Amino acid sequence: MYLNLVEGRLWVPAVGGSNPSTPTHFSHHVLDTLKVGKVREHYVAQTTKASEVSRQLALAGIGVVWVVKGSGQIGPFSAAAIGAFVIALAFDLTQYSIAARAWETEADKVSELEDDDFHTVTSDLNHGPRNLFALKIVAVGLGYLCSLLGGLAGS
16 A cells, blocks of 8 residues: 555555555545446536537527517527527537547547557547537526526516
């Protein structure tokens, strides 16, 4: 067992041998111990669902503003709401386009390797898509805030 004071982690021997390269972070609020693959599955499932919901909310928001305003003039809050929803949809498309291109590049790099071979992927591969994911969620929230303010202000 090794204590790393810099990282605040306790390094413990792996089952059946000693592996000081396996960090174990202890917490008082442990939900479950999962394999890395399972953690990734949960991450993908949750971000995929959040993306689907934000896309649906953005489209619904545009529809609500469109229907509520009908043929009348669109006020500044409603225009800002529509703008935020359109921006959210643009962030959504850009997020997936950038991620698809980045992963296509990685797939090209490993095209000659076998499925069981290892390939190192840099952590910044998903940096842009992660930021766009957050911006997309914020834009949808901003769109609904503008819709609410427009409804309260009557514009």
